[in-house]
Amino acid sequence: MSRETVRHNVARVRERMAAAAGRAGRRVEDITLLGVSKTHPAEAIREAFAAGVRHFGENRVQEWEGKRGGTEDLAGYWHLIGHLQSNKAARAAKAFDAVDSVDDFALAQRLDRARAEISDERKLRVLIEVRVAAEETKSGVEKERLPELAEKLLTLERLDLAGLMCIPPFLENAEKVRPYFAELREMKEQLEGRLGRTFPVVSMGMSHDFEVAIEEGATEVRIGTALFGVRETP
Numbered sequence: 001m002s003r004e005t006v007r008h009n010v011a012r013v014r015e016r017m018a019a020a021a022g023r024a025g026r027r028v029e030d031i032t033l034l035g036v037s038k039t040h041p042a043e044a045i046r047e048a049f050a051a052g053v054r055h056f057g058e059n060r061v062q063e064w065e066g067k068r069g070g071t072e073d074l075a076g077y078w079h080l081i082g083h084l085q086s087n088k089a090a091r092a093a094k095a096f097d098a099v100d101s102v103d104d105f106a107l108a109q110r111l112d113r114a115r116a117e118i119s120d121e122r123k124l125r126v127l128i129e130v131r132v133a134a135e136e137t138k139s140g141v142e143k144e145r146l147p148e149l150a151e152k153l154l155t156l157e158r159l160d161l162a163g164l165m166c167i168p169p170f171l172e173n174a175e176k177v178r179p180y181f182a183e184l185r186e187m188k189e190q191l192e193g194r195l196g197r198t199f200p201v202v203s204m205g206m207s208h209d210f211e212v213a214i215e216e217g218a219t220e221v222r223i224g225t226a227l228f229g230v231r232e233t234p
Contacts, residue, residue: 003047009227010051013210017221020214031214034079034203036224038063042070044228049074057081057100057222061088064095081165081222083139090114098125100165100203103141105152108159115158123160126153127203130187132166132180140166143187150191163201163219164188174209181205181216 013033021028035048038059045056045067054075058064059082068078079098086107092099093114102108108126115124128149131140141149146164153161164187168180181204188202205213207226214221 003050005229006044006047006227007051010048010053013223013226016211017214020211024215024217026214030219032220034081034220034222035227036081036206036222037228038082038224040224040228042067045071045076046074048227049076053227055079055220057224058096061091061095065091068095086110090117093124094118096124097122098127098162100127101129101139102126102153103129103131103139103149105149108153108156112156112158123158125160125162127163127165127201128153128161129165129167130184132183133169138167146187147191147194150195154195154197161199163199163203164191165201165203168204168209170208172208174212177209178212178216181213181218185217 017031017033018028021031032055033053034055034057035053036057037045038057055077057079061080077098078096079100080092080096081100083101084092084099084107089107089110093111099111111124111126128146129140130146131138131142150161153159164184166180166184168177171177184204185202188199192198201219202217203220203222205218205221207223210221210223
């Protein structure tokens with residue numbers, strides 16, 4: 001995909017984000033566009049960066065380690081958005097600025113310990129992934145266990161719990177996904193009331209349903225296909 005095509009795609013997605021934000025009475029400036037660069041080469045990241053994208057999401061630690069050398073001069077913000085295996089937690093804590101898929105306290109402890117071993121004094125931003133539907137193939141903490149996990153994460157000194165993330169069922173009709181997005185926003189609000197603090201991030205919505213997610217309160221949308229085209233086979 002050419003640089004001009006990526007630039008056009010970024011502009012089109014931002015227009016759609018702005019329209020959705022307007023319908024919800026929100027400021028589009030308060031919503032982060034996260035380019036899902038998994039399975040795409042470093043050059044695709046560079047093209048999106050040139051078009052103004054600053055946040056990028058990868059699914060696998062090893063894949064990102066293999067292509068990060070082609071992006072080291074870019075002042076990007078790098079997210080791990082895929083399920084993280086505990087034996088890769090130390091590598092993830094050193095390779096990413098954010099881990100958006102935490103669903104287990106033992107995993108979070110591993111991230112916390114690994115972050116202590118690097119010179120970067122910034123906390124590692126984390127999101128709790130919540131399982132909003134009973135799908136066997138989806139990871140995420142069960143809804144009823146969310147408050148307990150959030151309370152535990154707040155005790156870890158090197159992690160910054162910023163909010164929640166979900167991956168709802170893929171449904172062709174985006175309107176049918178709306179209840180899942182609304183539920184995640186409501187869980188975030190309930191958690192804020194229970195713990196007495198603000199969680200600014202609600203990460204939800206992908207290429208086929210991000211406009212509905214924005215209408216329901218998303219502060220980050222994860223866009224892959226609409227920016228980079230159909231993913232290449234790894």
